[in-house]
Amino acid sequence: MPAQLGANxxxxxxxxxxxxxxxxxxxxxxxxxxxxxxxxYNEYSYLETTRNLIGNGIFTLLRNPDxxxxxxxxxxxxxxxxxxxxxxxxxxxxxxxGVTAELEVEGxxxxxxxxxxxxxxxxxxxxxxxxxxxxxxxxxxxxxxLAFGGDAHVCLGSTLARLEGxxxxxxxxxxxxxxxxxxxxxDWGTNFGFRGLNTLRxxx
Numbered sequence: 001m002p003a004q005l006g007a008n009x010x011x012x013x014x015x016x017x018x019x020x021x022x023x024x025x026x027x028x029x030x031x032x033x034x035x036x037x038x039x040x041y042n043e044y045s046y047l048e049t050t051r052n053l054i055g056n057g058i059f060t061l062l063r064n065p066d067x068x069x070x071x072x073x074x075x076x077x078x079x080x081x082x083x084x085x086x087x088x089x090x091x092x093x094x095x096x097x098g099v100t101a102e103l104e105v106e107g108x109x110x111x112x113x114x115x116x117x118x119x120x121x122x123x124x125x126x127x128x129x130x131x132x133x134x135x136x137x138x139x140x141x142x143x144x145x146l147a148f149g150g151d152a153h154v155c156l157g158s159t160l161a162r163l164e165g166x167x168x169x170x171x172x173x174x175x176x177x178x179x180x181x182x183x184x185x186x187d188w189g190t191n192f193g194f195r196g197l198n199t200l201r202x203x204x
């Protein structure tokens with residue numbers, strides 16, 4: 001195997017070049033292509049959502065020491081814990097969709113061609129869906145969150161993100177049993193759709 005791959009062999013540049021070679025785009029597919037390019041750059045170049053899952057998760061666990069003690073005493077709780085962390089401090093706070101046909105939602109008419117934004121960060125704190133939604137509950141049953149979207153629009157990398165998040169957070173919390181926050185106040189970024197920390201200072 002070569003020691004170094006060419007710059008265009010893998011990664012976003014390669015994938016976008018393949019998209020660009022497709023000659024036949026209708027007016028309907030053109031926005032789709034642009035959206036795919038945005039997704040490719042996010043997934044390959046920044047891995048922002050998975051990074052934020054890990055950072056947000058560690059921050060949340062350190063602010064909830066009882067939950068961290070529970071995890072350290074029950075290793076089998078990690079899969080459910082990742083789902084609750086995704087709900088409680090979701091890396092994705094909002095996403096948009098286009099309305100293809102006129103519809104009405106809660107008395108509001110949405111004409112075809114309009115855009116709507118789903119505030120899933122707010123939805124994850126909806127008491128009609130989650131009992132005591134502001135409480136971190138690592139054993140929360142039927143945790144149907146929207147951190148990865150849903151149905152036809154579900155994130156294709158959700159299984160990998162769950163695995164990376166679980167293994168990374170588990171490794172950090174086990175490797176450093178005395179891990180403590182240096183700053184109680186979170187240093188959140190300002191991105192509207194993605195929620196993540198600019199910095200996470202800890203004491204080992």
